[in-house]
Amino acid sequence: MAKYIGVLTAGGDSPGLNAAIRGVGKAAMNVYGMEVIGFRDGFRGLMENRFMRLDSNTLSGILTVGGTILGTSRDKPHKMPVGSKTLDMTDVIVETYHKHHLDALVCLGGGGTQKNAYGLVKKGLNIVTLPKTIDNDVAMTDVTFGFDTALTIATEAIDRLHSTAHSHHRIIVVEVMGHNTGWLALGAGIAGGADVILIPEIPYNVEKVAEAILHRYKGGKHFSIVAVSEGAMNEEIAAKLRAAQQRESAAETKKQKQAARAELEAIEIERKASTALLTQQLEALTRLESRVTILGHVQRGGVPTAADRLLATRLGTAAAHLIQDGVFGVMVAARGDRAEPVPLEQVVGRRKVVPLDHPWVQTARDLGVSLGD
Numbered sequence: 001m002a003k004y005i006g007v008l009t010a011g012g013d014s015p016g017l018n019a020a021i022r023g024v025g026k027a028a029m030n031v032y033g034m035e036v037i038g039f040r041d042g043f044r045g046l047m048e049n050r051f052m053r054l055d056s057n058t059l060s061g062i063l064t065v066g067g068t069i070l071g072t073s074r075d076k077p078h079k080m081p082v083g084s085k086t087l088d089m090t091d092v093i094v095e096t097y098h099k100h101h102l103d104a105l106v107c108l109g110g111g112g113t114q115k116n117a118y119g120l121v122k123k124g125l126n127i128v129t130l131p132k133t134i135d136n137d138v139a140m141t142d143v144t145f146g147f148d149t150a151l152t153i154a155t156e157a158i159d160r161l162h163s164t165a166h167s168h169h170r171i172i173v174v175e176v177m178g179h180n181t182g183w184l185a186l187g188a189g190i191a192g193g194a195d196v197i198l199i200p201e202i203p204y205n206v207e208k209v210a211e212a213i214l215h216r217y218k219g220g221k222h223f224s225i226v227a228v229s230e231g232a233m234n235e236e237i238a239a240k241l242r243a244a245q246q247r248e249s250a251a252e253t254k255k256q257k258q259a260a261r262a263e264l265e266a267i268e269i270e271r272k273a274s275t276a277l278l279t280q281q282l283e284a285l286t287r288l289e290s291r292v293t294i295l296g297h298v299q300r301g302g303v304p305t306a307a308d309r310l311l312a313t314r315l316g317t318a319a320a321h322l323i324q325d326g327v328f329g330v331m332v333a334a335r336g337d338r339a340e341p342v343p344l345e346q347v348v349g350r351r352k353v354v355p356l357d358h359p360w361v362q363t364a365r366d367l368g369v370s371l372g373d
């Protein structure tokens with residue numbers, strides 16, 4: 001029977017993290033009488049043994065609070081910056097786990113956290129993970145918590161941009177987060193009525209985007225909203241990326257690998273700057289005044305939506321039940337109304353991208369939205 005459990009939040013913060021911490025903690029304490037501690041700042045806190053007790057006081061009043069009361073970081077157990085070095089601190093982390101006589105550790109995070117947690121499973125730790133990220137790109141779960149809030153914020157931003165784009169007869173390009181997947185831009189684009197939606201899964205052709213905008217203009221619509229995912233890329237960048245990735249996987253020598261990686265990094269820089277370039281190109285091609293809005297971290301902040309609170313809470317409470325049942329090495333996935341354990345090896349290394357035949361893609365096309373292809 002489990003008695004002591006630890007919780008940590010890792011990776012980028014996300015609305016709903018506190019709801020999930022509260023769900024795990026309350027169920028663990030109320031149903032099973034477990035004692036719960038939370039490690040601060042992700043895996044770094046576990047390495048440095050920085051923690052706080054999670055009890056009815058600390059878990060109270062946090063349901064609606066954004067961010068994470070535990071703090072977070074992107075530090076990885078096996079690649080931890082320590083002083084001027086980057087070291088493998090896995091053994092120190094394992095030691096802290098045992099020092100606290102933990103029966104289980106719950107790791108809340110996105111794809112990177114699932115991978116790091118799996119590394120600790122291989123070291124013999126009892127781990128349960130929860131899928132958190134605004135990007136919705138974790139494999140094997142219907143959805144991640146944080147996504148609905150970010151979707152709502154991005155949609156509201158698009159709503160607001162409509163009136164100013166309309167008044168000035170402008171093109172407004174709005175960049176939405178999502179890392180290398182298009183769930184957020186596609187969802188918010190559809191919900192907010194964007195005229196063009198560009199996502200990483202569908203490389204775009206800038207001339208085709210301009211054509212779609214001019215077509216609207218000729219039809220009397222003198223403004224356009226372009227929702228673009230931060231990871232979206234034009235056809236040229238996409239072709240360069242594919243070629244560089246092939247070179248990287250074919251590389252045999254250290255020198256070839258380094259060259260391929262340097263090339264990939266340069267492409268990444270180009271990709272990051274591409275929303276500004278797209279805006280300039282659209283202005284030049286359409287002769288319509290254009291502006292860019294980058295939503296950025298605004299999408300990760302503030303109060304989680306009811307849907308995210310509900311999802312995070314039910315996945316959190318399910319984690320406590322799994323610990324009690326001795327089910328470890330799993331992520332608690334959302335499957336319809338159910339919360340189901342999925343072995344971490346089925347989650348790790350598999351990013352969930354938008355399938356080209358996904359119903360949202362078809363919906364956008366049915367509406368006459370240009371996807372830039």
Ligand code: F6P
Nearest residue numbers: 012110133134135177178179300
């Ligand atoms: O993974 C969540 C996310 O917000 C991505 O959408 C974005 O690409 C990234 O994190 C930004 O990371 P950081 O907060 O480290 O700048």
